[in-house]
Amino acid sequence: MADKPNKADLNIPDLEQPTHSPRSIAMGAAFLMAMSAVGPGFLTQTATFTGQLGADFGFAILLCIIFDIIVQMNVWRIIVVSGQKAQELANDILPGLGYVLSFLVAVGGLFFNIGNIGGAGLGLNVLFGISPQNGALIAGILAILIFVVKNALTVMDRTVQILAVIVLGILIYVLFIMKIPYGTAIQHTFVPSKVDFYSIVTIVGGTVGGYISFSGGHRILEGGLIGEKNIKYANEGALTGIGIASLVRILLFLACLAVVTTGVKLAASNPAATVFKTAAGSFGYKFFGILLFAAAISSVIGCAFTSVSFLDYAVNKGSSYERIHQAMIVGFIVVSTIIFYFIGSPAQVLVFVGAANGFILPISLAILLIASHHKKIVGDYHHPNWLFYSGWLVVLFMAFASIKTVIGLF
Template sequence: MGNNPKKNNDIPNTITKPNRSPRSTAMGAAFLMAMAAVGPGFLTQTATFTGQMGANFGFAILICIVFDIVVQMNVWRIIVVSGRKAQTIANDVFPGLGYILSALVAVGGLFFNIGNVGGAGLGLNVLFGISPENGAVIAAALALIIFVVKNALVVMDRTVQILAFVKVAILVYIIFVMSVPYGTAIQHTFAPTKIDFYSIVTIVGGTVGGYISFSGGHRLIEGGVRGEKNIKYVNEGALTGIGIASVIRVLLFLAGLSVVVAGYKLDPTNPAASIFKYAAGNFGYKFFGILLFAAGMTSILGSTFTSTSFLDYAVKSKGVSSYEKYRKYLVIGFILISTLIFYFVGNPAKVLVFVGAANGFVLPISLTILLLASGSKKIIGSYKHPKWLTYSGWAVVLFMAFASIKTILGLF
């Protein structure tokens, strides 16, 4: 319905060919997107800006959640209805544009993955006292094992889901033992006394910018969920993922705000760890180690899967076997390069905040491409994209372009 059958049949189903229901695949996509959105970068960014802005940062969280709904619903729908990956869609919008988009997403994903690997390594450092560099090597090895086993997508989905529940459980515990200023948080979230565009660009870019906005859509079509007939699974998956990510964002913000309001000053070298240490002492600090390791691992999987999916231009059937053959090497190379850079360079906290801002600049570009595609019959056939998604999508593009430019100007 509303698709080009030839194009749909040309899509390679990479890594594995699991026999799973569309709903099961959609849930896998939901957790992959949600956990990619709340990785070490989000922990660091949220703690940093909460320490700087206090309750006013709640407004940035609110904007992020609203933008998350608009971006993910647009991106997932257009990718699944067209049956093609975003880079192929971009090339159909304008020849060569897909290569530019791939470069932006893959390079941004690589830099983000340095922080992801580093975050997982720091988590193991907190838990067991090993060096962050050696912890990063262990985390990278675990990720590689998950990707190279048989039915890698299924294993990845299950791993991400388990770690998601670990994240939520830890944050609920921290909120339970803290004195949370709910009234102040609600008041400043909806009526902020200060608006910082850099924080908005960074937090939005770190949660729906760059590779993250495409992780769910690409996971769906690699799982065989394509075409207008699967819109209901797109809606279920996207809204589930947004809901999970939003709960974690709000819980972490409230935990950070509780610590800031209590008068503690967060450690700039590891602001997220400060929250848990002040909240529950050494026990809370160990909990943070588990959370950081879980966040790092889920984001390594999401970043690697999505970034390497942008290196696939084998959209013709004769190229499928070639891409199947080399994808594992792309995955291995992506993880190894990220780990080596962290091992010899380090400093993931600054990298994560900077790359979040950089991905915020990529978001208006990538969303513009897909919104243009939503009006092309050559790409989506007879499918009619909802007007509310189109209009709200353009509103996000304009706001993020404005906020990005304002952020750049503010640096000079």
């Protein structure tokens, strides 16, 4: 068979197909994936490792982009062809495996979201001087409002697209006013003097690890795009999402490198803020506040949507399902906000959780690669050999690098 059964057969809610084009759904999923990755942890990781490794961090970014393309092309295609979410695929392969995957992704997503909420609160603190805790409350309320309005998925798509434009605009402006060592950056990106496995595991995990791997794939599925006929939209969405996230990473890396090469030490507590303050003084610091808030809110939205999608095993997906699903997303944001408000989020958590997601990646990707050759799941679909074998190379490398990282910590 060329395609999996239609949406009605799979009990997938017809949320968007009647009024939105397939390409529009794919682009919405692409921006959600990209901006799920570009959160406070993304900013902190990029600045931290640029401060530690200098231009050599460019090599880690290059590997990250290659791995990201392989991971997302595999994930989006397999999910679209099967018409099933990742945890459902896992349960088809081995009963109970999907519940293990759901636990790993949802718990990792919760910790990430605490950092996201805290980042949004810190952004408002920079802009308006309110406490990070009160800023987090405001951010949490704003995120909840996005999910409780009518046509929430459409509002979510438009919101992350606007936030992506804001993030890119700010970074381009900062680069415009700085002296960037492009030659050094290019040289060390392709011929590094040092390779740091921890940085690779962390930024790959922070870009396509944990819940982020599936944010775009699950969103495109909710939009109703299933079957081989929609693979071209899955490809476009995956490549666009990786392109946006990679562009942000490169721009931020260059900005950080411009500061580091002048001898400025990035503050350990908030390394990204140092970059903007050095570049443009108090005005640049305010710009950082906008950047941090935009990145954090977009990541809160993507994290909540995707993490909750892993807790969803409903079969009958009518109006009552939609209300329950909405309530679960709201509850996820509320819990994240409360934990941050009363406990806080240590600075190291944003980097550490990215590394933890790097451990989840080889497990989740291996499950999908096995599913790609499971006829019960994908029917007569033939997964491209280059994606299948390169996917296993990523699984092996990330497993090796993760183990090497753990050994190095002791």
